[in-house]
Amino acid sequence: MAVPPWIVIAVAALATWKIGGRRVGLLTLFGLLFLWNLRLWQATVETLVLVILATAAALVIGIPVGIWFALSRRAWRIFSPVLDMMQTLPSFVYLIPALPFFGLGAVSACFATIVFSVPPVIRLTALGIRNVPAELVEASDAFGGSSAQKLFKVQLPLALPTIMAGVNQTMMLALSMVVIAAMIGAGGLGRVVWQSIQRLEAGAGFEAGIGIVILAVILDRATQALAARARPHGTA
Amino acid sequence: MGRITLQGIGKIFGHDPARAMDLMAQGKSKAEIAALCGAVVGLRDVAVEVPEGEILVLMGLSGSGKSTLLRCMNRLVEPSCGRIVVDGTDVTALSRRDLLAFRQKMFGMVFQHFALLPNRTILGNVGFGLEIKKVPAAQARERAMRAIELVGLKGWEAKYPNELSGGMQQRAGLARALAADAEILLMDEAFSALDPLIRRDMQAELRELQKTLKKTIVFVSHDLDEAIALGGRIVLMKDGEVVQAGRPEEIVAAPATEYVARFVAHIDRVAVLRAGQVADGTAPVLSPTQTAAEARAVLAGRGGEAWLVAGPDDRFAGRLPAVRLAAARPDETLASLLDRDPGTVEAGAGLAGLLGRVAAEGVLAVVDTEGRLVGSLTSRDVVLALSARPGAGGSVPGGHEAAISSEPAGAERWTGQSPNSPSTRSATRASIGSPTMAAG
Numbered sequence: 001m002a003v004p005p006w007i008v009i010a011v012a013a014l015a016t017w018k019i020g021g022r023r024v025g026l027l028t029l030f031g032l033l034f035l036w037n038l039r040l041w042q043a044t045v046e047t048l049v050l051v052i053l054a055t056a057a058a059l060v061i062g063i064p065v066g067i068w069f070a071l072s073r074r075a076w077r078i079f080s081p082v083l084d085m086m087q088t089l090p091s092f093v094y095l096i097p098a099l100p101f102f103g104l105g106a107v108s109a110c111f112a113t114i115v116f117s118v119p120p121v122i123r124l125t126a127l128g129i130r131n132v133p134a135e136l137v138e139a140s141d142a143f144g145g146s147s148a149q150k151l152f153k154v155q156l157p158l159a160l161p162t163i164m165a166g167v168n169q170t171m172m173l174a175l176s177m178v179v180i181a182a183m184i185g186a187g188g189l190g191r192v193v194w195q196s197i198q199r200l201e202a203g204a205g206f207e208a209g210i211g212i213v214i215l216a217v218i219l220d221r222a223t224q225a226l227a228a229r230a231r232p233h234g235t236a
Numbered sequence: 237m238g239r240i241t242l243q244g245i246g247k248i249f250g251h252d253p254a255r256a257m258d259l260m261a262q263g264k265s266k267a268e269i270a271a272l273c274g275a276v277v278g279l280r281d282v283a284v285e286v287p288e289g290e291i292l293v294l295m296g297l298s299g300s301g302k303s304t305l306l307r308c309m310n311r312l313v314e315p316s317c318g319r320i321v322v323d324g325t326d327v328t329a330l331s332r333r334d335l336l337a338f339r340q341k342m343f344g345m346v347f348q349h350f351a352l353l354p355n356r357t358i359l360g361n362v363g364f365g366l367e368i369k370k371v372p373a374a375q376a377r378e379r380a381m382r383a384i385e386l387v388g389l390k391g392w393e394a395k396y397p398n399e400l401s402g403g404m405q406q407r408a409g410l411a412r413a414l415a416a417d418a419e420i421l422l423m424d425e426a427f428s429a430l431d432p433l434i435r436r437d438m439q440a441e442l443r444e445l446q447k448t449l450k451k452t453i454v455f456v457s458h459d460l461d462e463a464i465a466l467g468g469r470i471v472l473m474k475d476g477e478v479v480q481a482g483r484p485e486e487i488v489a490a491p492a493t494e495y496v497a498r499f500v501a502h503i504d505r506v507a508v509l510r511a512g513q514v515a516d517g518t519a520p521v522l523s524p525t526q527t528a529a530e531a532r533a534v535l536a537g538r539g540g541e542a543w544l545v546a547g548p549d550d551r552f553a554g555r556l557p558a559v560r561l562a563a564a565r566p567d568e569t570l571a572s573l574l575d576r577d578p579g580t581v582e583a584g585a586g587l588a589g590l591l592g593r594v595a596a597e598g599v600l601a602v603v604d605t606e607g608r609l610v611g612s613l614t615s616r617d618v619v620l621a622l623s624a625r626p627g628a629g630g631s632v633p634g635g636h637e638a639a640i641s642s643e644p645a646g647a648e649r650w651t652g653q654s655p656n657s658p659s660t661r662s663a664t665r666a667s668i669g670s671p672t673m674a675a676g
Contacts, residue, residue, distance in 0.1 A: 135351040141312055143365040143416060144340030153367065157355050232354035
C-alpha cells in the first residue's frame with residue numbers, strides 16, 4: 001500500500017463529515033481506525049475498492065437504462081420481469097456464469113457484483129422519472145423545451161432523490177455481493193470470513209464480520225446523506 | 237401579433253380515431269360514437285377565433301373539452317383534425333422542431349397547480365422559459381427580474397416555491413410566462429386552486445396587467461363569475477362542442493340553450509348587464525317641438541315621474557318631469573320645459589354602477605355613443621331585468637330585446653366600452669360564428 005492508512009482514514013473522515021455531518025464523520029474516523037487496529041486494513045481497502053468499482057460500473061449501466069425504461073413504456077414492460085428475476089435469484093448463482101468467462105479472481109467477482117447490484121438503480125431511476133408530476137413535464141413542453149432539455153432540466157433533477165436512494169441500495173447490494181464473491185477469489189474482508197469458515201477460526205471470522213458491518217454502515221450513511229442533499233429545498 | 241384562429245378542430249381519444257372521425261362526419265353523437273367504436277370524442281368541429289390583445293375565456297364543466305382545446309392551440313394535445321393558425325402561421329403543419337421554436341416564441345403557459353420546479357428558486361423558475369430559449373444568463377436574469385417585479389414578487393426571488401403561498405406561487409407562474417415575452421398566454425384554470433379572496437385579487441391584477449401588456453390571453457375556467465371578472469369574451473363549451481360564444485352580458489341576457497341558461501342562472505346579473513340591455517325602448521318619446529297640450533294628449537292615461545324628449549334622428553334632447561308638464565301652459569313647447577340635468581347614461585355602462593342613480597332620479601335616458609336615445613331606464617326596468625330567469629317564461633320582456641336588436645351596431649358599441657380597449661371593436665364582429673343571440 002503506497003498511501004499510509006492514516007492519510008486515507010483522515011481523508012475519508014473529512015469527506016464523510018462534509019457530506020453527512022459530524023456524526024457520520026466521526027463514525028468513519030473511529031470505524032476505520034478500529035479496522036486498522038484489527039490488522040484488517042489491507043482487506044478493508046480491497047473490499048472498498050471492489051465495492052466502489054462495481055457500484056460505479058452499475059451506475060454507469062443502470063442510470064441510462066433506467067432513463068430508457070422511464071421514457072419507453074414498452075421497454076419497461078419487456079424488461080421489468082428480467083429485473084424481477086435478477087433480484088430473486090440467489091446471489092451466489094451469479095458466480096457460476098462469471099467463472100468460465102473471467103476465471104477465478106477479482107474480475108469475476110466484480111462482474112457478478114455488477115449484475116447483482118444493478119437492478120435497484122435501474123428501477124429507482126425509472127420510478128423517479130415517472131413520478132415527476134405531469135404538470136411539470138408539461139410545463140417544459142409548453143415552453144418549447146426539447147426532449148433533452150426536459151430530461152436534464154426537469155426530469156432528472158426532480159428524480160434525483162429517488163435515484164440517490166437507488167445508488168444507496170445498489171451500493172449495499174454490491175457490498176453484500178463482494179463478500180460472497182470471496183468464494184470465487186475476490187479478496188478483501190470476504191476472503192477473511194471465507195478462510196475462517198474453512199479453518200474454523202470463529203474469532204477471526206467474527207472480526208472480519210464486524211469489519212463488513214462497519215464498512216456497510218459508513219457507506220450507507222454517506223450515500224443516504226447524499227440522497228438527502230438531493231432532495232428539493234424544504235422537503236424533508 | 238397573437239391572433240389565433242382555430243378551424244374545425246376535432247380530437248378523438250382512443251384506438252380507432254379514423255373510424256370515429258367517419259362517425260363524427262356522419263353526425264353521430266358523442267355517446268353513439270363511444271358505443272360504436274369505443275373512442276371518446278374530446279373536441280368536435282370547434283371553430284374559435286381569438287383576436288390579438290384580447291382575453292378569451294374558455295368555459296365549461298370538467299370534461300367539456302376546454303383544457304383539451306387550450307392544449308390544441310400549442311399542440312400539447314395533437315388535434316385529430318382541423319387547422320390552427322397563429323399570426324398567419326399554420327401551427328398544425330409545423331415540424332416537431334419548428335413547433336418547439338414556435339412555442340418558445342409565441343406561447344407562455346400558466347398551470348392550475350402552478351407547475352413550479354421545487355428544486356429551483358423563484359428566479360430560477362421564472363427564468364426557465366428563457367433558459368429553454370438559450371438566452372444568455374445575464375440577460376435572462378435581468379428579464380426574469382423584470383417579470384418578477386411586474387407581478388409584485390420583488391424581494392422573493394431567492395425563495396423556493398414551497399416557501400410561498402399559493403397566490404404568490406401563481407404569480408411566479410405568471411411571471412414565468414411573461415418573462416419569455418410570448419405573444420400569447422395560455423392560462424389553464426390558473427386561479428382555480430387559489431382561495432376565493434386571492435383569486436379575486438389575481439383576476440383584478442391580471443386585468444390591470446393586461447391593460448399595459450396587451451397580450452392575447454386564452455383563459456380556461458369553470459367559473460362564470462371568473463369569466464365575467466376577467467372581462468373578455470366567453471366561449472362556453474359542452475361535450476367538446478362550442479355551445480355559445482359572446483360577451484358575458486350577451487350570454488347572460490340571451491342564453492342559447494337550456495344548458496347555458498342553467499350555467500348563468502345563479503349569476504349576479506347586476507354585475508353583467510348593461511344599461512342598453514335593460515332600457516325600455518318602447519316607452520313613449522316626445523319631440524321638443526311639441527306643445528304641452530299635444531304631449532298631454534299623447535301621454536293620456538300613462539303615469540310616470542318624467543318623460544324623455546328626443547329630436548329628429550333620435551337625438552336625445554332632455555328629460556321632462558311630469559310635474560312640470562302638468563303645470564305648463566298648453567301652448568308652451570316642450571323644449572322650454574326640459575330639466576337642466578340631462579340625466580343620460582351610456583348604453584354600455586354597467587348596471588351595477590347605476591342602481592343609485594335610478595333610485596334617486598326615477599328615469600334615466602339611455603343613449604348610445606352618438607347621443608341617440610336607446611330607451612328609458614326606470615327602477616321598474618331594473619327590477620324586471622334582474623327578476624328575469626332564463627326559461628322562467630317571462631325572461632326579458634320582448635320590448636327590451638327589440639330595443640337592442642333593432643340597433644345592429646349595439647353589440648359593437650358595448651365592446652368599445654369594455655376595459656380591453658378599442659382594438660376589440662372590429663374583432664368582435666369577425667369572431668366566432670356567434671350562435672344565435674336573439675334566442676330570447
